[in-house]
Amino acid sequence: MSKIITPKNLNRIVTGLSPFIFSTMSYANLTAKTTKEIQGTAPLLSPIIEQHIEELSLFGVNVGGKNYYGNEIAQIPISPAYPFKNQIQIAPIQQPNIEQYLDIDGDELGYLVTQTSPKMVWYYTNDKNQLVEFIPKNFDTFCSLAKEGKFGPYKIKISSDLILTSKYGIPFTNQYPNERVTKQPSMTYTIVSDSGICYARPELEPVEATASKTNQWVENKGFLVQSTVDPSKNFPTTAFYGAKFDLLLARPGLAKNYNWTLVKGSELVTISNNSDVVTVKFNTRQAMDTGIAWRNVIKSDNGYTVIIQGKNKNTGNIIQYSFAITKWFTDWDKKMIGLPQASKGSIEDIIAGCRSLDGHYRIGYANEVSNAVLGKKDSVIFTREIGTLLGEWGYASQEAYPNSWAAKITGKKKQSHTYQRVWVYDTVMQSYCDLHPYNAKYHCRTEKEGKNAVCIAIK
Numbered sequence: 001m002s003k004i005i006t007p008k009n010l011n012r013i014v015t016g017l018s019p020f021i022f023s024t025m026s027y028a029n030l031t032a033k034t035t036k037e038i039q040g041t042a043p044l045l046s047p048i049i050e051q052h053i054e055e056l057s058l059f060g061v062n063v064g065g066k067n068y069y070g071n072e073i074a075q076i077p078i079s080p081a082y083p084f085k086n087q088i089q090i091a092p093i094q095q096p097n098i099e100q101y102l103d104i105d106g107d108e109l110g111y112l113v114t115q116t117s118p119k120m121v122w123y124y125t126n127d128k129n130q131l132v133e134f135i136p137k138n139f140d141t142f143c144s145l146a147k148e149g150k151f152g153p154y155k156i157k158i159s160s161d162l163i164l165t166s167k168y169g170i171p172f173t174n175q176y177p178n179e180r181v182t183k184q185p186s187m188t189y190t191i192v193s194d195s196g197i198c199y200a201r202p203e204l205e206p207v208e209a210t211a212s213k214t215n216q217w218v219e220n221k222g223f224l225v226q227s228t229v230d231p232s233k234n235f236p237t238t239a240f241y242g243a244k245f246d247l248l249l250a251r252p253g254l255a256k257n258y259n260w261t262l263v264k265g266s267e268l269v270t271i272s273n274n275s276d277v278v279t280v281k282f283n284t285r286q287a288m289d290t291g292i293a294w295r296n297v298i299k300s301d302n303g304y305t306v307i308i309q310g311k312n313k314n315t316g317n318i319i320q321y322s323f324a325i326t327k328w329f330t331d332w333d334k335k336m337i338g339l340p341q342a343s344k345g346s347i348e349d350i351i352a353g354c355r356s357l358d359g360h361y362r363i364g365y366a367n368e369v370s371n372a373v374l375g376k377k378d379s380v381i382f383t384r385e386i387g388t389l390l391g392e393w394g395y396a397s398q399e400a401y402p403n404s405w406a407a408k409i410t411g412k413k414k415q416s417h418t419y420q421r422v423w424v425y426d427t428v429m430q431s432y433c434d435l436h437p438y439n440a441k442y443h444c445r446t447e448k449e450g451k452n453a454v455c456i457a458i459k
Contacts (some may be wrong), residue, residue, distance in 0.1 A: 032428055041104040042174040043166040049100055050181050058100070058112065059158040059187040060091035066093040073189045080142035080195045083225040088191065090118045090158055103166050110165030115175065118160040124150040129315075131155060146195035146250035152317065153193045159186035181311045194312065198317035199248040201277075202393050203400035207383050209391075209440035217384035221248065225387070231322035233304050238389045239268070239297075240329040240454070241287045241338065242404025246277040247308065247321055258310035258319070261383050265306030268325075278308065278321075283403075288338045290330050294359025294457045297328040304328075327368060329389055329459040330357065331405040340398045342407035342419045344450040347432050348425055354455035356367065361455040363432075366424040368456055372437055372442035375428035379443040382435075389454065390422075395437050405454055406437070423453040 033108035049056065060069035063076050068091070078084060086245070093114055099110045118152040123131040124145060134150070142154060162176040162185050176185050201222030202209075210219045216235075217223055222245070223235035236245070249255055268287040272279050286292045297304045303326035310319045332353035333343035345353070347363075366374055370382035370390040384390045396406035407419035422435040426444055433444035434451065 016282075023155070025029050029207065041169075042171045042299050043107065043109070043164050043169075044102040044104075044174060045096060045164060045176070046100050046102050049096075051179055053176065053183050054186045054188075056185045056187050057064055057095040058096060059118070059160075059185075060094060061156070061158075061189070061191075062089045062091040063087055067094075069094050073191070075229055077227055077229055078192065079225050081198045082194060083139050083141055084191075085138055085140060088156070090120055093118075093160075103169070105166075105169050107169040107172070108164035110167045110172065112162060112164050115161040115163045118158055120281055121157045121159075123155045123157070125153055127151075141198075142195040143198035143250045146254075152195055153190045154195075155188055155190050157188045158184055159184050161185070162380060165363055192228075193317075194319045195245045196228065196310075197249050197278075197321040198250050199224060200245055200321070200323075201248055202236070202243075202245040203395050203397075205395040205400075206402055206438055206440050209382055209394060211381075211383045212222040212385060213383060214385055216386055222246075223384075223386065223392075225321070228320065231307070231324040232326075233305070233386075234321070234323040235386050236323055236392045237303070237325060237387055238327040238329060238392050239325045240389075240401075241293070241331075242401040242406075243393060244279060244281040244283070244401060246279050248277055252276045255310075257314065258312055261309045261311070263307040263309045264322075264439040265304065265318075268293060268304065269306050271308055276405075278310070280306075280308065289358065290334075290337070290361065290457075291358030293328050293330070294361070298327055298360070298457050298459055302326075328391070329364060329405070329454040330361065330457070332363070332453045332455050336405075338403050341413065342398075342401055342405060342415055342452045344419050344452050346448075346450055347423060349450075350453040350455075354453075357455060360458050362458055364422075364424055364454045364456045366426045366435070366442070369422065369454065370425045370440075370442060372435070373441075374426055376444070379441045381440045382442060383440075390435065390437055390440075397437075405452070407452060409438070418449055419452055421451045423451045 057070035060067050068076055078128055079086060090352050093112055095112055121133055122136050123133055126132050141161040164174045166172045177183060199221045204220060226233040253275055255273050255277055259400055260271060260273050260278055262271045268284055269281055270283055303324040305324045307320055307322040331337045332350045334356060336343045350363055354363050369388060371385050371388050372380045372382040382391055398406055398408040399410055423432055426433045429444050430443055435442050
């Protein structure tokens with residue numbers, strides 16, 4: 001049966017449905033509002049960084065598997081004497097800290113990444129003090145560049161577009177460059193201010209010992225500079241009274257452009273220079289005193305550090321060569337110290353002579369005096385490597401190292417090969433063996449002839 005809806009009945013229906021109608025309308029209205037994302041402020045780099053976006057030290061380099069950023073670049077372990085192109089790579093961009101990142105809405109940093117592959121450009125400095133862009137070759141060294149007239153400072157410029165994000169908020173990304181910051185983010189670093197010292201040249205003979213398994217030695221040049229920041233890696237690590245060597249720059253004539261100073265090591269060392277080389281000598285009275293030399297070298301676990309500094313007269317650039325002596329050697333015969341002759345004796349004489357010296361000394365072990373393979377009955381050859389006495393200093397003689405422990409090999413007072421040969425103790429064979437500085441040979445055999453020897457300072 002149909003029912004007629006009167007105005008009174010309609011009012012009752014509307015009244016009964018009103019809670020459902022209004023709740024549905026409210027839900028629809030709320031949903032409409034929340035689906036509209038809340039617009040905040042994009043994440044930013046700090047105002048200081050944005051103002052200096054072309055000095056962005058968040059760019060860095062990777063050398064030897066380690067990343068360097070900002071002021072850390074000064075500690076990069078790069079030698080001017082070795083090819084550099086493949087040693088220096090672009091590091092991942094460093095993430096900004098709380099002082100370098102800004103989000104007005106308080107959103108946390110998400111990440112900073114390069115939008116494009118970063119680009120690295122190399123520069124050398126010409127004679128007008130202008131930066132000149134160049135593309136390094138695989139075999140280029142800073143020394144070879146200077147030899148060509150391409151001088152330091154040597155710089156790189158790293159650049160890339162960037163994307164900065166926050167973890168929350170809308171918008172949560174920002175790009176550099178943008179409408180406000182129109183320059184591309186970049187950073188220019190000085191990798192090496194000057195090519196500096198390239199080689200350290202002691203006696204180059206014997207020719208039989210020119211090979212270098214570790215690529216440290218260059219025939220007719222000497223030892224390549226190993227590090228500009230770590231003295232322990234450079235030649236020499238061994239020394240004795242009368243030892244001397246030359247420091248060579250990229251080409252003859254450059255040494256005269258610097259004022260040279262012995263910054264550290266004057267107790268045992270003196271320096272002098274001409275237009276081509278800087279000469280380093282272990283020739284002080286303290287170096288001749290076995291007790292004082294022993295204390296200087298042995299009192300420190302890090303050895304005796306020497307620092308030689310050159311300041312360019314025109315540019316003010318400062319270069320340094322540093323090394324650390326960890327093994328000190330001397331004559332076994334006390335009465336011959338500082339004289340231009342060698343002495344020889346029996347094993348018993350030498351052992352007693354080392355013990356009689358001021359300080360604490362013993363006869364040198366085979367692996368301290370050279371890097372020849374131990375435990376071999378047949379003759380073997382030592383090579384020119386950093387770390388042992390003859391491996392570093394080569395054919396020791398009075399002509400090469402005046403007033404040292406070595407024999408005189410020319411002139412009226414020339415001494416025979418027996419004075420030139422060196423007794424050493426082989427810790428593998430557990431016997432006393434024979435080293436020939438003049439032809440790099442080392443062998444262990446039964447013999448009783450008198451020979452020369454060196455004593456080493458020990459704790």
